[in-house]
Amino acid sequence: GKGNWKGFDERDLLLTYNALKVLEARYLLKDPNTLRYIETPQMMFRRVAKHLANVERQYGRSESEVKQLEEKFYKIMSELKFLPNTPTLMNSGTRLGILSACFVIPVRDSMITPNGEGIYDALRAMAVVHQQGGGTGFDFSELRPKGDIVASTAGVASGPVSFMRIFDVSTDVVKQGGKRRGANMGVMHVWHPDIEEFIKSKTGQLKDTQLQNFNISVGVYDYFMQAVERGDVVPLINPRKTKIADWDYYMSKARGYMNEEWIQEVILSELEEKGGTVDLAESKIITIDEALVIAEKENAITQWVNARNLFDEIVKGAWDSGDPGLLFIDTINRRHPVWYLGKINATNPCGEEPLLPWESCNLGSINLEKFVVDGKIDWDGLAETIRYAVRLLDNVIDANRYPLKQIEEATKKTRKVGLGVMGLARMLIKLGIPYDSVDAVYLSYQLAKFIYYHAFKESIEIAKEKGSFPAYDAKLYKDIWESAKDFYEILEIMGIKDKPSDYVKKLTSIVDKLDFDKLKEDRIKYGLRNATVVSVAPTGTISIIAGTSSSIEPLFALAFIRNVAVGKFMEIDPLFLDYLRKYELDNPEVVKKIAETGMIGDNPFMPKSMRKVFRTAHEVSPEYHLLHQAAWQQWNDSGTSKTINLRSEEPPETVERVYMLAWKLGIKGVTVYRDKSKSQQVIYFGIKK
Numbered sequence: 001g002k003g004n005w006k007g008f009d010e011r012d013l014l015l016t017y018n019a020l021k022v023l024e025a026r027y028l029l030k031d032p033n034t035l036r037y038i039e040t041p042q043m044m045f046r047r048v049a050k051h052l053a054n055v056e057r058q059y060g061r062s063e064s065e066v067k068q069l070e071e072k073f074y075k076i077m078s079e080l081k082f083l084p085n086t087p088t089l090m091n092s093g094t095r096l097g098i099l100s101a102c103f104v105i106p107v108r109d110s111m112i113t114p115n116g117e118g119i120y121d122a123l124r125a126m127a128v129v130h131q132q133g134g135g136t137g138f139d140f141s142e143l144r145p146k147g148d149i150v151a152s153t154a155g156v157a158s159g160p161v162s163f164m165r166i167f168d169v170s171t172d173v174v175k176q177g178g179k180r181r182g183a184n185m186g187v188m189h190v191w192h193p194d195i196e197e198f199i200k201s202k203t204g205q206l207k208d209t210q211l212q213n214f215n216i217s218v219g220v221y222d223y224f225m226q227a228v229e230r231g232d233v234v235p236l237i238n239p240r241k242t243k244i245a246d247w248d249y250y251m252s253k254a255r256g257y258m259n260e261e262w263i264q265e266v267i268l269s270e271l272e273e274k275g276g277t278v279d280l281a282e283s284k285i286i287t288i289d290e291a292l293v294i295a296e297k298e299n300a301i302t303q304w305v306n307a308r309n310l311f312d313e314i315v316k317g318a319w320d321s322g323d324p325g326l327l328f329i330d331t332i333n334r335r336h337p338v339w340y341l342g343k344i345n346a347t348n349p350c351g352e353e354p355l356l357p358w359e360s361c362n363l364g365s366i367n368l369e370k371f372v373v374d375g376k377i378d379w380d381g382l383a384e385t386i387r388y389a390v391r392l393l394d395n396v397i398d399a400n401r402y403p404l405k406q407i408e409e410a411t412k413k414t415r416k417v418g419l420g421v422m423g424l425a426r427m428l429i430k431l432g433i434p435y436d437s438v439d440a441v442y443l444s445y446q447l448a449k450f451i452y453y454h455a456f457k458e459s460i461e462i463a464k465e466k467g468s469f470p471a472y473d474a475k476l477y478k479d480i481w482e483s484a485k486d487f488y489e490i491l492e493i494m495g496i497k498d499k500p501s502d503y504v505k506k507l508t509s510i511v512d513k514l515d516f517d518k519l520k521e522d523r524i525k526y527g528l529r530n531a532t533v534v535s536v537a538p539t540g541t542i543s544i545i546a547g548t549s550s551s552i553e554p555l556f557a558l559a560f561i562r563n564v565a566v567g568k569f570m571e572i573d574p575l576f577l578d579y580l581r582k583y584e585l586d587n588p589e590v591v592k593k594i595a596e597t598g599m600i601g602d603n604p605f606m607p608k609s610m611r612k613v614f615r616t617a618h619e620v621s622p623e624y625h626l627l628h629q630a631a632w633q634q635w636n637d638s639g640t641s642k643t644i645n646l647r648s649e650e651p652p653e654t655v656e657r658v659y660m661l662a663w664k665l666g667i668k669g670v671t672v673y674r675d676k677s678k679s680q681q682v683i684y685f686g687i688k689k
């Protein structure tokens, strides 16, 4: 019974079989000599809580205050209301020091550089981050194109894609010894001369062989998307040949999200350090046309291509293999609260963290399912959990042991944290709201707003005690809610006429009372602890530990086969099983039949009420996938990771529509995955293959 065994706790019984399997395989500490477990799941939560509460000592908190906070941290984790990202769970209080999941590493056009930003410096940084369970993102656009000259050797450059292959192999090698497989994001901006090779680097014959440890994304700009719509040509630019150090910098500047002050103070001083560029020292805000004139004079334009054709290639690739995705570089930078620190060119592997060079971010997610009580939302409980979660995440920055000093410096300058969610789909089911309904999108929108408000508020509270993040500038900091699209604007872009019901409006009416003007006043008065506070991560593993649906995704399938290292398992969604029991339909024959397709939407033998709410990823139209992503992105100062799942039979035109709409909806990045488009996929529908 309880209390008889050291470390036994009834809270362990909250963990599902799958959660225990995941925990024992990777998370619970073992004695390195005997390989015996030296902790239980509760001891793991305790280890993390203690380690992160201990940070408070540095800030002069008393012993009892530290202990109290440890109890709060322990409580929200052990009740599975909140979990930090995998590296925090695995590494807190151990010899390995990385507690964050997301990193962006710069890659300059040199083998190595004195300040450690060359191609092989990046490779080295990647290896140490992967070893400890972090994921890395890179923008390869600064590398000179294939066939270009290499002055020092009078040789010929092999181009960015060939270097990416080295990063890929290194990832493979390091994962053998590491705690989890390293993941990468490879970005190339649409103006690079090698863009076509990049777009095709993971499709067709190469899709199951090349760059398997990379997600790839094309960095696109408003000017490019507009050119696609109009059928215009766009230039390809050789980054080596232009004096404009970062060519697209100026393309973006021309579209006005950077103000004059910033250009004077930040860009120019930065350029001076780098050696300066005459043309820009003289210009203020240059237009795209002016930038082109400069590039032309420099002979940096290698070619003019039809934007439409390039876009078609991107769409074809994504339809065929899921890669490339798009990153909307202008949207990312326009809505970056600390835009005055420079331009963001890349994200972490799954896209939820657009970061400056060398920045890292630690994540954690709230389990929304736990906040449905008697058919209502426990808003007070949610707000309280948000508060402790933000404090915990902020402490992770101090508890982290950074593998490289550049990462430590960049991370501590902005102190970005990313509070996200999991269990949205299950929350919806418990509230009786179908995922693909206007009500569900409205709920997403309101939840995102509520979580952002309370996370931001807590970050102000922490700033009162511990100070603002060092790069905080009360005047320049941009409040992202001022550029959040209205809910009805989102519906309009999508061409949806339905309105949310009174039921969901009443359910979320508390959100309408939040006072963002007051929040801004407080920020200006007291400061802010974290440059960003939220981020919607995929929660691939922590949602299994929490026993809920992942992130903001719909259920994948009600019953399906999961391919894991040790074999194939048939899985039934436990919430679905509860409902089957309620209708006395929980017999093996029924379940087996359902597992053939994984869904019940068009099964006339299933109760109507169940068919309505148990919607799965491939039954939900791409429009509703996008709507949820758009709703969460409006109240998010980082990114929203989401897969727009498509049925196998969807044509390329669907991908085209999805990519265009994503841009218009103000989403920061978009990825599609068409069922069965790759031979290796982690989850398959049905038992009939």
Ligand code: UDP
Pocket (backbone or CB within 6 Å): 084, 085, 086, 087, 101, 102, 103, 133, 134, 135, 136, 180, 181, 182, 183, 348, 349, 350, 351, 352, 363, 537, 538, 539, 540, 541, 542, 543
């Ligand atoms: N990540 C990684 N390798 C993996 C899974 C995730 O490096 O195998 C990183 C990556 O940056 C990703 C982030 O962790 O974007 C968050 O992923 P997720 O939410 O799925 O992680 P979890 O905390 O659930 O393990």
